[in-house]
Amino acid sequence: MANYSWPEMKSRKVIGQRLSRLDGIEKSSGKAKYTSDLMPNGLLHAVLLSSPHAHAIVRSIDTSEAEKMPGVKSVRVVAKAGTEVQWAGAEIAYVAATSEPQARDAARAIKVNYEVLPHFVKEDQITRAGNRAKAAGEQVTGDVDQGFKDAAVTTEGEYAIPVITHCCLEPHGQMIEWKGEQINYYPSTQNVSGIGGDLARSLNVPASQIKVHMDHIGGGFGAKFPSDNWGKECANMSKDAGGAPVRMYLDRAQELTIAGVRPSHFAKIKLGAKADGTLTAWESTSWSTGGFTGGGMAPLPYVFTNMPNKRLNHTAVSINGGGARAWRAPNHPQASFLTCAALEDIAAKLNLDPIEVFSKNVQFTPRAETYIRQLKRAAVMIDWQKNWHPRGKGASGNLKRGLGIGIATWGGLGHASRCLAKINADGTVEVMMGTQDLGTGTRTCISQVVSETLGVPMNMVVVRIGDNSYPASGASGGSTTIGGISASSRKAAAEALDQLLDLVAPQLGVPKDQLQAVDSRIFVKGNPDKAISWKAACQKLGPKSIEATGENNPKQPGGLINQGVGGIQMADVTVDIETGVVRMNKMVAVQDCGLIVNPKLAESQVNGACIMSICAALMEERVMDNVTGRVLNADMEFYKLAGIKDIGEIQVEMEIDEVNDKRGVIGLGEPCAVGGVAAIANAVANAIGVRVPSVPVTPDRVLSALYGNRMERLA
Amino acid sequence: MSDHQDLKNPRPAVSRRGFVQGAGAVTGAVALMEEEAQAQAAGKVMGPAAMAITLTVNGKPLKVTVEPRETLLDTLRHKLEHTGAKRVCDRGTCGACTVIVNNKVSYACTMLAVDAVGKKIQTIESLTANGKTHPIVPAFHNNDAQQCGYCTPGFVMAAKGFLDRNPNPTYEQVKDGLGGNLCRCGTYVGVRQAVLEAAKKLKA
Numbered sequence: 001m002a003n004y005s006w007p008e009m010k011s012r013k014v015i016g017q018r019l020s021r022l023d024g025i026e027k028s029s030g031k032a033k034y035t036s037d038l039m040p041n042g043l044l045h046a047v048l049l050s051s052p053h054a055h056a057i058v059r060s061i062d063t064s065e066a067e068k069m070p071g072v073k074s075v076r077v078v079a080k081a082g083t084e085v086q087w088a089g090a091e092i093a094y095v096a097a098t099s100e101p102q103a104r105d106a107a108r109a110i111k112v113n114y115e116v117l118p119h120f121v122k123e124d125q126i127t128r129a130g131n132r133a134k135a136a137g138e139q140v141t142g143d144v145d146q147g148f149k150d151a152a153v154t155t156e157g158e159y160a161i162p163v164i165t166h167c168c169l170e171p172h173g174q175m176i177e178w179k180g181e182q183i184n185y186y187p188s189t190q191n192v193s194g195i196g197g198d199l200a201r202s203l204n205v206p207a208s209q210i211k212v213h214m215d216h217i218g219g220g221f222g223a224k225f226p227s228d229n230w231g232k233e234c235a236n237m238s239k240d241a242g243g244a245p246v247r248m249y250l251d252r253a254q255e256l257t258i259a260g261v262r263p264s265h266f267a268k269i270k271l272g273a274k275a276d277g278t279l280t281a282w283e284s285t286s287w288s289t290g291g292f293t294g295g296g297m298a299p300l301p302y303v304f305t306n307m308p309n310k311r312l313n314h315t316a317v318s319i320n321g322g323g324a325r326a327w328r329a330p331n332h333p334q335a336s337f338l339t340c341a342a343l344e345d346i347a348a349k350l351n352l353d354p355i356e357v358f359s360k361n362v363q364f365t366p367r368a369e370t371y372i373r374q375l376k377r378a379a380v381m382i383d384w385q386k387n388w389h390p391r392g393k394g395a396s397g398n399l400k401r402g403l404g405i406g407i408a409t410w411g412g413l414g415h416a417s418r419c420l421a422k423i424n425a426d427g428t429v430e431v432m433m434g435t436q437d438l439g440t441g442t443r444t445c446i447s448q449v450v451s452e453t454l455g456v457p458m459n460m461v462v463v464r465i466g467d468n469s470y471p472a473s474g475a476s477g478g479s480t481t482i483g484g485i486s487a488s489s490r491k492a493a494a495e496a497l498d499q500l501l502d503l504v505a506p507q508l509g510v511p512k513d514q515l516q517a518v519d520s521r522i523f524v525k526g527n528p529d530k531a532i533s534w535k536a537a538c539q540k541l542g543p544k545s546i547e548a549t550g551e552n553n554p555k556q557p558g559g560l561i562n563q564g565v566g567g568i569q570m571a572d573v574t575v576d577i578e579t580g581v582v583r584m585n586k587m588v589a590v591q592d593c594g595l596i597v598n599p600k601l602a603e604s605q606v607n608g609a610c611i612m613s614i615c616a617a618l619m620e621e622r623v624m625d626n627v628t629g630r631v632l633n634a635d636m637e638f639y640k641l642a643g644i645k646d647i648g649e650i651q652v653e654m655e656i657d658e659v660n661d662k663r664g665v666i667g668l669g670e671p672c673a674v675g676g677v678a679a680i681a682n683a684v685a686n687a688i689g690v691r692v693p694s695v696p697v698t699p700d701r702v703l704s705a706l707y708g709n710r711m712e713r714l715a
Numbered sequence: 716m717s718d719h720q721d722l723k724n725p726r727p728a729v730s731r732r733g734f735v736q737g738a739g740a741v742t743g744a745v746a747l748m749e750e751e752a753q754a755q756a757a758g759k760v761m762g763p764a765a766m767a768i769t770l771t772v773n774g775k776p777l778k779v780t781v782e783p784r785e786t787l788l789d790t791l792r793h794k795l796e797h798t799g800a801k802r803v804c805d806r807g808t809c810g811a812c813t814v815i816v817n818n819k820v821s822y823a824c825t826m827l828a829v830d831a832v833g834k835k836i837q838t839i840e841s842l843t844a845n846g847k848t849h850p851i852v853p854a855f856h857n858n859d860a861q862q863c864g865y866c867t868p869g870f871v872m873a874a875k876g877f878l879d880r881n882p883n884p885t886y887e888q889v890k891d892g893l894g895g896n897l898c899r900c901g902t903y904v905g906v907r908q909a910v911l912e913a914a915k916k917l918k919a
């Protein structure tokens with residue numbers, strides 16, 4: 001068996017290099033083909049007719065007129081008479097036609113008779129939830145009453161973080177051809193190896209009939225794992241149309257209404273602490289919704305999980321709204337916001353610097369040393385010493401500056417992954433795996449690992465991914481991809497090299513374990529002149545090629561991968577107390593990590609996560625309308641995302657060092673997307689002297705926190 | 716086809732407002748006045764039947780049959796194999812469909828195909844045509860101004876249009892000049908650097 005362990009940090013030539021992504025030019029030249037860009041001859045365009053009502057029973061549905069309209073090839077009813085729909089946007093029917101305008105015309109011609117029923121769409125006031133609220137029961141640890149008695153101060157706060165959506169720029173959807181036995185499936189998915197089986201189950205056909213291919217995906221963030229009902233109906237429409245290719249992507253309003261949300265989280269938190277800031281007791285009453293099925297409790301108290309004396313009550317609230325899907329670090333950003341807000345509020349009451357209070361309580365976290373180190377480093381990066389002031393005690397005038405802290409943790413163990421590596425007689429290398437590159441740089445990282453392992457330049461390595469005919473690799477979720485694919489490709493390449501060394505060892509006159517492959521040469525360790533070139537070695541293969549597989553099994557990480565990281569983010573904001581506008585000055589992120597395959601791409605992910613946090617902290621909120629039961633802002637004008645002007649400066653520090661490196665590869669996508677909302681919300685409180693209880697921290701909410709709500713101001 | 720009107724310079728029955736963006740753009744009020752004047756001059760009602768038109772895309776005349784209600788974006792993507800521009804918001808907000816029409820940075824989702832007849836349409840595909848690569852393309856690559864990449868072609872075209880007007884931009888001007896595009900992965904840090912790098916390369 002080949003030696004799989006990572007080469008020493010200082011001896012690496014490719015892993016750890018700041019290389020640009022392999023598919024970068026393809027993407028920046030517009031040549032990258034996403035599945036939504038596939039326009040084969042004979043393509044049919046399909047659209048979804050969705051429910052205008054948040055809660056209704058379909059009494060009748062008549063498609064006869066639609067079926068007769070020009071260009072229409074297939075009409076499929078999802079909500080037959082008698083179906084109860086539970087949210088606005090629910091799927092009613094699909095139409096495929098020669099052109100998209102024709103399909104839309106026909107969808108409009110479908111006559112649906114609804115019996116409209118009462119709906120419940122806003123969970124912000126739990127007292128109005130009635131029988132839509134389902135208590136999860138009380139959890140108690142330690143002696144909570146004694147904990148509050150031991151406290152020098154207590155704080156009670158109400159905090160809220162709303163439902164937000166994934167808002168993938170490429171909407172959910174697919175192109176499908178169902179010709180005879182074979183189904184060619186081109187989805188936009190985070191789950192290339194698994195989505196074919198998912199579609200097969202819903203169509204009741206053997207999984208072997210479904211061929212999945214996807215080169216690029218325009219954003220997923222956790223919302224694109226299943227084949228969904230639109231996958232099934234798209235396949236059926238293709239079948240109806242005699243195997244013609246059919247494409248169906250949600251429109252923007254549908255994407256923002258039914259393609260997944262991040263659950264809200266509301267909490268009343270009572271906290272007790274000693275005079276030095278040490279926490280003594282936590283009591284929270286919380287509720288959340290992720291749609292019709294309710295919403296689970298975020299992990300509270302976040303990170304400081306080992307603190308004594310906790311009482312937790314959570315209630316899941318069912319609303320008539322589109323359902324939740326995994327959203328980058330599920331439940332962590334909410335938990336981080338709720339916990340860090342309460343922590344900074346008690347720090348303010350104690351007149352203590354929040355860094356001191358966080359530091360005092362890291363004893364209750366699983367990684368005290370990491371957080372202490374990161375708090376110190378982030379404080380330097382954001383110039384805390386110079387810019388921090390006690391809450392609300394900054395400069396006079398209308399522009400108030402403030403700083404805040406957010407904390408994060410995540411697992412990130414690599415998923416199950418299999419890889420096939422092939423060394424050809426011309427010296428080229430092919431690597432095949434049923435994974436996907438979400439824009440995280442998966443292709444590039446596979447190439448770097450294989451290039452390092454074989455000692456050949458990256459341009460000799462062809463990476464083939466995005467197809468379910470390759471060995472299966474896990475879905476890209478929960479920061480599991482980099483661990484899975486780096487370990488499996490390392491092992492496959494090492495096994496392939498081992499076979500090549502078998503061939504050349506006799507010529508070089510040493511056992512193969514004394515050979516190494518570096519810089520396109522295979523040579524005797526300690527005697528680099530005794531060598532054969534990579535090309536000459538591969539020529540020995542003759543008409544054959546070497547094939548070897550490698551597998552990552554998360555249950556046996558074997559030193560290549562690991563899990564469990566912490567992170568600290570800090571924000572520096574300026575708030576205009578006349579207008580309520582919050583402006584980002586700077587955000588810093590210090591990220592604990594294991595072995596980083598490509599620091600350039602890793603930093604991009606953290607930069608991006610900080611920007612997503614700015615969106616969620618200052619802008620993003622799905623707004624439901626009580627009267628119609630619909631999403632009021634299912635478009636990109638009023639569902640706000642930050643633009644290039646809104647983000648201030650961002651500074652990222654990956655903690656790349658020998659100690660972290662020795663842990664092996666750990667996932668990064670989630671942990672960096674957690675602490676930012678808390679940091680920004682806390683910075684606003686520090687700036688203006690009062691807590692804005694709800695995010696996003698919009699101008700109206702800032703003014704309400706400062707001067708009372710709008711109605712009171714007008715009175 | 717017999718039911719198609721073949722017009723050299725057709726006008727739609729209802730025109731959508733042309734969206735403009737970035738520094739140096741005319742104000743909305745002026746744009747609207749121009750639009751009204753054009754609509755009055757044209758006067759001719761088209762559709763609803765499809766019609767044959769010719770669009771000048773990246774210097775080439777391309778014949779295509781469209782319904783008057785079809786956007787330039789959908790025509791480029793669905794019928795002319797130009798899929799670099801992406802349909803994201805479909806309402807003139809996000810900039811993923813950015814093209815340059817008569818030297819003006821424009822959202823292709825808010826322009827009708829029939830309105831683009833007789834105009835010079837430049838798409839992302841032109842930046843790597845004829846074996847030449849515009850420096851903005853590698854600049855996005857070098858600075859990792861992309862993750863999933865779905866917004867990237869729009870950003871690249873907006874950046875190209877911006878640099879055409881502002882060959883010596885400051886960092887602050889870059890931020891303002893690209894305020895008409897949105898990214899979900901959060902690539903703005905790289906985008907800022909990419910535009911500054913491209914500006915340098917273009918001067919060299």
